[in-house]
Amino acid sequence: xxxxxxxxxxxxxxxxxxxxxxxxxxxxxxxxxxxxxxxxxxxxxxxxxxxxxxxxxxxxxxxxxxxxxxxxxxxxxxxxxxxxxxxxxxxxxxxxxxxxxxxxxxxxxxxxxxxxxxxxxxxxxxxxxxxxxxxxxxxxxxxxxxxxxxxxxxxxxxxxxxxxxxxxxxxxxxxxxxxxxxxxxxxxxxxxxxxxxxxxxxxxxxxxxxxxxxxxxxxxxxxxxxxxxxxxxxxxxxxxxxxxxxxxxxxxxxxxxxxxxxxxxxxxxxxxxxxxxxxxxxxxxxxxxxxxxxxxxxxxxxxxxxxxxxxxxxxxxxxxxxxxxxxxxxxxxxxxxxxxxxxx
Ligand code: PHE
Numbered sequence: 001x002x003x004x005x006x007x008x009x010x011x012x013x014x015x016x017x018x019x020x021x022x023x024x025x026x027x028x029x030x031x032x033x034x035x036x037x038x039x040x041x042x043x044x045x046x047x048x049x050x051x052x053x054x055x056x057x058x059x060x061x062x063x064x065x066x067x068x069x070x071x072x073x074x075x076x077x078x079x080x081x082x083x084x085x086x087x088x089x090x091x092x093x094x095x096x097x098x099x100x101x102x103x104x105x106x107x108x109x110x111x112x113x114x115x116x117x118x119x120x121x122x123x124x125x126x127x128x129x130x131x132x133x134x135x136x137x138x139x140x141x142x143x144x145x146x147x148x149x150x151x152x153x154x155x156x157x158x159x160x161x162x163x164x165x166x167x168x169x170x171x172x173x174x175x176x177x178x179x180x181x182x183x184x185x186x187x188x189x190x191x192x193x194x195x196x197x198x199x200x201x202x203x204x205x206x207x208x209x210x211x212x213x214x215x216x217x218x219x220x221x222x223x224x225x226x227x228x229x230x231x232x233x234x235x236x237x238x239x240x241x242x243x244x245x246x247x248x249x250x251x252x253x254x255x256x257x258x259x260x261x262x263x264x265x266x267x268x269x270x271x272x273x274x275x276x277x278x279x280x281x282x283x284x285x286x287x288x289x290x291x292x293x294x295x296x297x298x299x300x301x302x303x304x305x306x307x308x309x310x311x312x313x314x315x316x317x318x319x320x321x322x323x324x325x326x327x328x329x330x331x332x333x334x335x336x337x338x339x340x341x342x343x344x
Contacts, residue, residue, distance in 0.1 A: 001048070001051060003033065003036065004033060004048075004051050004052060004055060007029040007030065007032075007033055007055065008055055008058075010029055011024060011027055011029055011030070011055075011059060014027070015059070015062060021062070021063045021066040021067065022063050022067075024059050024062070024063060025056070025059055025060065025063065030052075030055070030056060030059070033052045033055070034052060036048065037049050037052070100341065100342065100344055101344075102333075102341065102344075103321055103325065103327075103333070103341070103344040104215055104317060104318065104321060104333055106344065107317060107320065107321045107324070108197045108215065108217075108317060110242070111195070111197055111217050111238075111242070111317065111320075112195065112197060114238055114241045114242060115195045115217075115219070115238065118193075118234065118237070118238070119191075119193050120193045120194060120195045120219065120221075121193065121194055121195075122194070122195050122196070122197065123174065123178060123181075123194055123195075123196050124196065124198055125168060125171050125173060125174050125196050125198035125199070125200070125218075126168065126173070126174075126198075127167060127168070127199065127201075128155065128165050128166070128167060128168075129165065129166060129167075129168045129173045130159040130160075130161070130163070130165055130166075131159065131161065131163040131164075131165075131166060132159075132161065132176075133168075133173045133174070133176055133177065134150070134166050134168055134169070134170075134173045135147055135150075136300075137175070137176035137297065137300045137301070138172055138173075138175060138176070138257060138258035138297055139257045139258050139294050139296040139297055139300075140257045140258070144257065146255070146256075146257050150169035150170060150202070151169070151202065151203040152166050152167050152168070152169040152201050152202050152203055153166065153167040153201055153203065153212075154166050154167075167200075167201035168200055168201065169200055169201060169202045170200055170216060170218070170314055171196045171197075171198055171200060171216045171217065171218035171314055172218055172258060172312070172314055174196045174198075174218060175218070175220055175258070175293075175297060175301075175312060176297070176300055176301050178192065178194045178196070178220050179192065179220065179222065179297075179298065179301030179302075179303055180301050180302065182194060183301070183302065183303065186222065186223070186303065186308060190223075191221060191222060191223035191226075192220060192221065192222040192223070192310070193220075193221050194219070194220045194221075195217055195218065195219050195220075196217065196218040196219075196220075197215065197216070197217040197218075197317060198215065198216070199213060199214070199215055200213075200214060200215065200216050201213055202214075206331065208328060208329040208330060208331070209330055210330065211318070211330045211331055211333070211334060213334055214316060214317075214318045214330065214333075215316070215317035215318055216314050216315060216316055216317060217314070217315050217317055218312065218313070218314050219234070219290075219311075219312060219313045219314075219315075220293070220310065220311075220312050221234070221310050221311050221312075222293065222298070222303065222308050222309070222310030223308065223309075223310070224307065224308055224309075225309065226292075226308075226309045226310050226311060227292075227309070228261070228263075228291075228292055228311065230311065231263075231290055231291075231292070231311035231313065232249065232251060232265075234311075235249065235265055235288070235290065235313060235315075236249045236267075239267050239287075242320065242324075243270040243324070245270060247267050247268050247270060248267070248268040249265065249266065249267050249268070250265075250266045250267075250268075250284060251263040251264070251265050251266075251290075252264045252266070254289060254291075256289055256291055257294070258291075258293070258294050258297050258312070259289075259290065259291025259292055259293060259294055259311075259312060260291065260292060260294045260295075261291055261292060262289065262290070262291035263289070263290050263291055264286055264288075264289060265286075265287055265288050265289070265290050265313070266284045266285060266286045266287060267284070267285055267287055268283065268284060268285075269282075269283050269284065269285055270323070271323070278323055278326075285323070287315060287316070287319065287320075288313055288314060288315035288316065289313065289314050290311065290312065290313035290314070291311065291312065291313075292309060292310070292311050293309070293310040293311060293312050298310070318330050318333060321333075325344070
């Protein structure tokens with residue numbers, strides 16, 4: 001037994017210096033101890049053998065622990081504050097069966113599907129834009145007071161005009177690009193018919209109805225002979241499909257620099273006949289802004305307003321979804337609260 005104690009001491013010391021830790025299991029001391037067993041008197045063999053096995057187990061445990069430590073040391077360091085694509089390995093993502101589509105995504109898909117059946121294609125907006133697209137191309141010259149209605153977040157970096165970039169306050173920021181991109185449709189005697197459902201940003205005082213980040217769907221339709229009746233009919237049809245019932249609609253005159261005439265569009269409350277909390281007892285819900293595209297906006301995109309006319313609309317998606325699902329506070333959408341999200 002004395003012999004075993006000596007071997008344990010020697011092997012533990014050597015273990016610390018070994019590069020390949022598992023080599024300790026091949027050490028000659030261990031082999032010699034096993035070689036001793038048959039030489040011992042029969043009655044001592046079993047106790048001695050067991051003690052040697054204990055030592056061997058101890059060494060195996062030390063090897064396993066050392067190997068595990070080496071493995072974790074060799075993982076590349078992770079910057080937990082960085083977006084994950086900067087780090088070498090992708091984190092394991094939650095399996096999809098544990099998640100659901102966000103309620104806004106579900107409804108955006110539905111909106112795009114309805115407009116798709118009416119012949120509109122969908123385009124994405126962007127989360128940073130220049131002031132030419134957000135304002136100038138939409139007939140808001142520099143210093144125009146209506147810019148104040150679209151107060152949003154800005155970068156410190158300036159664009160080629162020396163203006164800061166902005167987080168777009170409306171999806172109308174895409175109108176000029178859409179008109180240019182689909183110009184060929186007009187030459188082929190087809191309409192430009194595009195919807196842009198995407199995220200927009202405003203510098204708002206936050207409350208149950210106002211959020212700094214929300215969603216709009218923009219609609220742009222241009223062809224020969226387009227008139228305001230087509231605008232009203234398109235929106236009415238869309239809303240009737242969306243709420244799955246016949247609805248009355250109403251337009252009131254309004255002002256936007258990029259449409260002329262401009263309208264505020266309201267629909268009959270889909271939830272009541274005599275006033276309820278959704279329509280603030282008024283039976284009407286002011287839903288969106290719209291109008292006939294201003295000739296200057298068509299010109300800025302190289303379209304001759306004497307030949308072509310068009311309509312545009314911009315509708316808040318959060319509001320549509322809040323009404324549909326009776327959601328009382330717009331801030332739930334961006335809150336990432338699972339209690340809220342799991343209901344959809
Ligand atoms: N962009 C406008 C807004 O957000 C809505 C709008 C879009 C009005 C298109 C007219 C035409 O307030």
